[in-house]
Amino acid sequence: MCPPHPADPEPARGPGPDPGPDPNQRQLLRELLTTYADLNGSVVDELDEEPSPLEFMRYVARNTPFVVRGCASGWEALRRWDRRFLVEAMRGKKVNVAVTPRGKQQPTRRIRPLLPHLPTTVPFARIALDRAPDALNLWIGNSRSVTATHRDGYENLYVQVRGRKHFALLPALCAPALAEVALPRPPGEGPEPAGVPFPTWDPDGVAVGGQEGVRGGEPSRATSSPSSWSRTDDEGFVLAVNYWYDMDYSGSLYPLTNLVRNMSFAQRRPG
Amino acid sequence: MCPPHPADPEPARGPGPDPGPDPNQRQLLRELLTTYADLNGSVVDELDEEPSPLEFMRYVARNTPFVVRGCASGWEALRRWDRRFLVEAMRGKKVNVAVTPRGKQQPTRRIRPLLPHLPTTVPFARIALDRAPDALNLWIGNSRSVTATHRDGYENLYVQVRGRKHFALLPALCAPALAEVALPRPPGEGPEPAGVPFPTWDPDGVAVGGQEGVRGGEPSRATSSPSSWSRTDDEGFVLAVNYWYDMDYSGSLYPLTNLVRNMSFAQRRPG
Numbered sequence: 001m002c003p004p005h006p007a008d009p010e011p012a013r014g015p016g017p018d019p020g021p022d023p024n025q026r027q028l029l030r031e032l033l034t035t036y037a038d039l040n041g042s043v044v045d046e047l048d049e050e051p052s053p054l055e056f057m058r059y060v061a062r063n064t065p066f067v068v069r070g071c072a073s074g075w076e077a078l079r080r081w082d083r084r085f086l087v088e089a090m091r092g093k094k095v096n097v098a099v100t101p102r103g104k105q106q107p108t109r110r111i112r113p114l115l116p117h118l119p120t121t122v123p124f125a126r127i128a129l130d131r132a133p134d135a136l137n138l139w140i141g142n143s144r145s146v147t148a149t150h151r152d153g154y155e156n157l158y159v160q161v162r163g164r165k166h167f168a169l170l171p172a173l174c175a176p177a178l179a180e181v182a183l184p185r186p187p188g189e190g191p192e193p194a195g196v197p198f199p200t201w202d203p204d205g206v207a208v209g210g211q212e213g214v215r216g217g218e219p220s221r222a223t224s225s226p227s228s229w230s231r232t233d234d235e236g237f238v239l240a241v242n243y244w245y246d247m248d249y250s251g252s253l254y255p256l257t258n259l260v261r262n263m264s265f266a267q268r269r270p271g
Numbered sequence: 272m273c274p275p276h277p278a279d280p281e282p283a284r285g286p287g288p289d290p291g292p293d294p295n296q297r298q299l300l301r302e303l304l305t306t307y308a309d310l311n312g313s314v315v316d317e318l319d320e321e322p323s324p325l326e327f328m329r330y331v332a333r334n335t336p337f338v339v340r341g342c343a344s345g346w347e348a349l350r351r352w353d354r355r356f357l358v359e360a361m362r363g364k365k366v367n368v369a370v371t372p373r374g375k376q377q378p379t380r381r382i383r384p385l386l387p388h389l390p391t392t393v394p395f396a397r398i399a400l401d402r403a404p405d406a407l408n409l410w411i412g413n414s415r416s417v418t419a420t421h422r423d424g425y426e427n428l429y430v431q432v433r434g435r436k437h438f439a440l441l442p443a444l445c446a447p448a449l450a451e452v453a454l455p456r457p458p459g460e461g462p463e464p465a466g467v468p469f470p471t472w473d474p475d476g477v478a479v480g481g482q483e484g485v486r487g488g489e490p491s492r493a494t495s496s497p498s499s500w501s502r503t504d505d506e507g508f509v510l511a512v513n514y515w516y517d518m519d520y521s522g523s524l525y526p527l528t529n530l531v532r533n534m535s536f537a538q539r540r541p542g
Binding site: 022025029032057058060061127172173248249250252254255259260266 | 295332399443526530
C-alpha cells in the first residue's frame with residue numbers, strides 16, 4: 001500500500017559530524033516499505049454491517065482501515081440533510097469557512113443546530129476504545145475541495161452523508177515515500193524555527209480506483225484511518241461528518257512511526 | 272521499560288560505500304527509546320480476573336504484557352501436578368530433555384499424558400484472536416534454569432503451575448539496547464552465512480523486583496508477552512505451561528520492529 005520510494009538524487013555531503021543522507025539508511029527504509037507491502041494486501045476490507053467492538057479493535061491493533069456499507073442508513077442526517085436544509089438550519093448562525101487558494105479543507109465544528117440529527121457517538125468505537133469521541137466535525141465541499149495529505153492523531157470514523165469522496169490512505173510507516181519538506185511557518189506562530197514538515201508527494205495519480213484509492217466515500221459509509229496518512233478529494237456537492245477518537249499514544253506504534261518520520265525527514269536534508 | 276542504550280565506543284570507520292555506525296542513526300534510536308519510555312509506564316498491569324476478549328485485544332493492540340492472578344486456580348493441573356505425579360504419568364514415555372552448559376531451557380511438547388489436566392485453549396485469547404493455539408509447551412526447571420533473552424513470533428500466554436519464575440520483559444522496539452551480535456551458526460545449519468543475531472545485554476541486574484522485573488510467575492498466574500523480548504529464570508522446582516498463538520504479521524508492528532532490529536544490528540558492525 002506504500003507508493004514507491006522516490007528516487008531522489010543523493011545530495012552532496014558536507015563536512016562535520018552530520019553525515020547527511022545515508023545510503024544504508026535509505027536502504028533500510030526501502031526494506032521497511034517492501035516488508036510491509038509483502039505482508040499486507042492493498043485491498044481495504046468492505047463490511048456489509050458494523051463491526052463488533054472486538055472486530056473493530058482487531059483493525060485498530062493492525063492499524064488498518066476498513067469501509068462499512070450502509071452504516072448510517074438509519075440516521076436522520078441521511079434522510080434530511082441537503083443544501084436547502086443546511087441553509088435553513090444554519091440561518092443567522094456564525095460558521096467558520098476556510099477559503100484557501102486551492103480549496104484545502106478545514107472542518108466546521110460549530111454545528112450545534114445539526115447535532116440532533118447525528119448520533120453523539122459510534123457505539124462499536126466507544127465500547128472498543130472505552131472513551132467518548134474527542135470531536136465531531138462537519139465537512140462541506142464541492143468538486144474543487146481537496147484535503148492535503150496529512151496525519152491526525154485520531155482513530156477517525158468518517159461518515160459520508162451526501163456526494164462522493166475519494167480517499168487515498170497510506171499507512172503511518174509510509175513517511176519515507178511522502179517526501180516531507182520543511183515549509184516556513186507563518187511569522188509568530190509556533191516555536192519551531194525549522195518549519196512545518198509537509199508531504200510533497202501527491203497521490204493524485206492513484207487516488208481513484210488505483211491501488212491507493214479507497215472509494216469509501218459514497219453515501220452512508222464509514223472509513224476508519226487510524227493515525228495513517230490520508231488525502232481526500234470531493235465529487236459534486238459533499239456533506240460528511242467524522243468522529244475523532246483520541247489515538248492511544250502508549251504502546252509501540254507512535255514511537256516507531258515517529259522514528260520512521262524522523263529518518264525520512266533527515267534523508268531530505270543535505271549534509 | 273527499555274534499559275539505557277549501551278554506551279559502546281564508536282568503532283573505527285573503513286572506506287567504501289558502507290559508512291558503518293552512524294552517530295545520527297544512533298541518536299534516532301536513542302530518541303526512539305526515550306519517546307517510548309516517556310509515553311509508557313514501567314509497571315505491568317496485574318488483573319484479579321481474566322480479561323474479556325476485548326480487554327485482551329486492547330493489550331495486543333498496545334503490544335503490552337499483563338499478569339492475571341489466580342487464572343488457573345480451577346485447573347486440574349494445579350491441583351494434581353507435582354514431581355511425583357509427573358514421574359508416574361510419564362513413566363515409560365520418551366521426552367526431549369535439553370541439557371545445555373548453562374541450563375538454557377527448551378520446551379517439552381510430548382506431553383500427551385498430561386493434556387487431560389489442561390484446557391486445550393485459553394477462551395479469551397481464542398475469541399479475541401479468532402484462532403486456536405499453535406502450540407502448548409511444558410516447562411520443567413529448577414533454580415539453575417534460565418531462558419536466554421529472545422523473541423518469539425507469538426502472543427504468549429504463560430501459566431505457572433508450581434514454583435516461581437522471574438520474567439524480564441522488554442518491548443520489541445528495545446532491540447537497540449540488547450546489543451545483538453552475530454554468533455556463528457552450527458555447520459550445515461541454515462543458509463545465512465552472517466550468523467545468528469543474539470542479544471548480549473544481560474538483564475540479570477534488574478530481573479527481580481527492578482523496573483524490568485515482572486514477578487508474574489507465581490502459581491496460577493498468566494503472563495502475556497506479545498512478540499516482545501523476554502528472559503526468564505526459575506526459583507526452586509518449577510512447572511509451567513504456555514500457549515502460543517501465532518502473532519499477526521500483517522499491520523505495521525512487525526515491519527517496524529524489524530527495521531529497528533536491522534538498524535541496531537548495523538550499529539554493531541564496524542564500517
